Amino acid sequence: MKKITRITGLKGTLRVPGDKSISHRAIMFGSLAEGTTTIHGFLKGADCLSTIDCFRKTGISIEEKEDTIYVHGKGLHGLHKPEETLDVGNSGTTTRLISGILAGQNFDTVLSGDASLNSRPMGRIMKPLSMMGADITSIHDTGCAPLSIKGRSLNAIHYDSPVASAQVKSCVLLAGLYANGKTSVTEPALSRDHTERMLRSFGANIVSDKNTCTITPPETLHGQHIEVPGDISSAAFFIVAALITPNSEITINNVGINDTRAGILKVCQDMGADITLLNAREEGGEPVADLLVKTSSLRGTIVEGDIIPALIDELPVIALMACFAKGQTIIKDAHELRVKESDRIAIMTENLGAMGADIIDTEDGFIINSRSNNTIPVLYGTNINCSMDHRIAMTFAVAGLNADGETIITDSDCVDVSYPGFFTQLEQLFSQN
Ligand code: S3P
Numbered sequence: 001m002k003k004i005t006r007i008t009g010l011k012g013t014l015r016v017p018g019d020k021s022i023s024h025r026a027i028m029f030g031s032l033a034e035g036t037t038t039i040h041g042f043l044k045g046a047d048c049l050s051t052i053d054c055f056r057k058t059g060i061s062i063e064e065k066e067d068t069i070y071v072h073g074k075g076l077h078g079l080h081k082p083e084e085t086l087d088v089g090n091s092g093t094t095t096r097l098i099s100g101i102l103a104g105q106n107f108d109t110v111l112s113g114d115a116s117l118n119s120r121p122m123g124r125i126m127k128p129l130s131m132m133g134a135d136i137t138s139i140h141d142t143g144c145a146p147l148s149i150k151g152r153s154l155n156a157i158h159y160d161s162p163v164a165s166a167q168v169k170s171c172v173l174l175a176g177l178y179a180n181g182k183t184s185v186t187e188p189a190l191s192r193d194h195t196e197r198m199l200r201s202f203g204a205n206i207v208s209d210k211n212t213c214t215i216t217p218p219e220t221l222h223g224q225h226i227e228v229p230g231d232i233s234s235a236a237f238f239i240v241a242a243l244i245t246p247n248s249e250i251t252i253n254n255v256g257i258n259d260t261r262a263g264i265l266k267v268c269q270d271m272g273a274d275i276t277l278l279n280a281r282e283e284g285g286e287p288v289a290d291l292l293v294k295t296s297s298l299r300g301t302i303v304e305g306d307i308i309p310a311l312i313d314e315l316p317v318i319a320l321m322a323c324f325a326k327g328q329t330i331i332k333d334a335h336e337l338r339v340k341e342s343d344r345i346a347i348m349t350e351n352l353g354a355m356g357a358d359i360i361d362t363e364d365g366f367i368i369n370s371r372s373n374n375t376i377p378v379l380y381g382t383n384i385n386c387s388m389d390h391r392i393a394m395t396f397a398v399a400g401l402n403a404d405g406e407t408i409i410t411d412s413d414c415v416d417v418s419y420p421g422f423f424t425q426l427e428q429l430f431s432q433n
Helices: 020-032 046-057 092-103 123-131 166-176 194-201 232-244 263-270 305-310 312-323 335-339 344-354 390-400 412-417 422-431
Strands: 002-004 011-015 034-040 061-065 068-074 086-089 108-113 135-138 147-150 158-160 183-186 205-209 212-216 225-227 249-256 274-283 286-294 328-331 358-362 365-369 407-409
Touching: 002 390, 011 422, 020 034, 020 046, 020 068, 020 092, 020 166, 020 194, 020 225, 046 061, 046 086, 046 092, 046 412, 086 092, 092 108, 092 123, 092 135, 092 147, 092 166, 123 135, 123 166, 166 183, 166 194, 166 212, 194 205, 232 249, 232 263, 232 274, 232 286, 232 312, 232 390, 232 422, 263 274, 263 305, 263 312, 305 312, 312 328, 312 335, 312 344, 312 358, 312 365, 312 390, 335 344, 344 358, 344 365, 344 390, 390 407, 390 412, 390 422, 412 422
Parallel strands: 011 249, 034 225, 086 108, 158 183
Antiparallel strands: 002 407, 034 068, 061 068, 108 147, 135 147, 183 212, 205 212, 249 286, 274 286, 328 365, 358 365
16 A cells, blocks of 8 residues: 655656566567577566466576576477466466467467456457467356467468557467468557567568568577667656656656657657657667656647557556646547556546546547646545556556645555556655755
8 A cells, every 4th residue: 555645846867667568578589489588677577477487387497697587498389288277467468479379389278367367358369369270268258368278280361450459469470470371460550569579580570561560480589688678658657757746857767769659758749748868779679768857837639549559558647647738638549448457448537536637538538628727736635446457556656746635545566567666766756855
């Protein structure tokens, strides 16, 4: 449990933990490669630890020495049948990506996670995998995990995905590693492209053309060194905290700013935010920069269309930011928020509403109005129900710093899913005032 009260400003420099999406993929692709993959900057959040646990149970040796993870890959056909159910914890990325891999093995597996994970839709991967000839079923016939996957040889397909989801795209591409020809996926808007970038660096032939990418099954993948950049989805909480808290100026070092992830920077710019990108560079095949963020006077905006996949995980904290902007903000085309770790449209509306914000939910987003003439306080502290959703807990920690009274986050430990150490780093920035 955490109690948060208003602060007078955030100051200092920080480094956020490694990117969650990239950390998962480094373990997975390293396991399927020949030789050792070394990973620096790996995120030791609960989700990525679930991925490590699953691959260890399929016979992969994964060690940690000092700050580096060593994955001793056994090649595309080196995994073994696990002796027990693979526990995917809270992690949708682990579940959907590993399903693509397991569908093409010569053994059977069962995957299951926590209550939130086991209520998230898996039909979106069962459909394309079944088209490839995979034998994947929802054990309780709910369209959700637990999933039974009976490994077999797979057929190459073209899949027109109805959702812009990197998890779906990656699942199909990973199954494509085991298919009898070229497998391609077209998505309605481009989702994060870490799978394509990293699989290419491991030696796979992947061609991307607008929203379609095509994989030719490789003979082998080769172990690599991966430098994991800081996670922009974690940096987002500090970006918004500094923008909305008076007297703030912070620098966040080493943040991944891949275009397919950095939609929040574009939205902040549209809202009039004072953010400067410093030392823009490329590290380990991903664009990276340091971000200098200062308190800003913000205006409302419209967030819609193709940018949504590039900021899908940041929408809760963007909705919070909108409460501090002049005028109206409309967020739409974000129906996917309803099937994340919680129904993030419902939970944000409930909690921001309880804090006094003028927010209404729509089927696929929110409409947020600034309170008349920027009344102070914008928000009032209250008890927050975050449904064990890590990003909701962190969003309301930031809200609490700018609310009158106490904001109480009961399940605050759930931040460990993506950001162990979040509260300590946050406190360090306000103790420096
Ligand atoms: C992820 C993709 C996104 C994102 C999730 C991580 C990934 O999910 O929300 O946190 O690593 O591929 P969808 O693919 O379901 O949009």
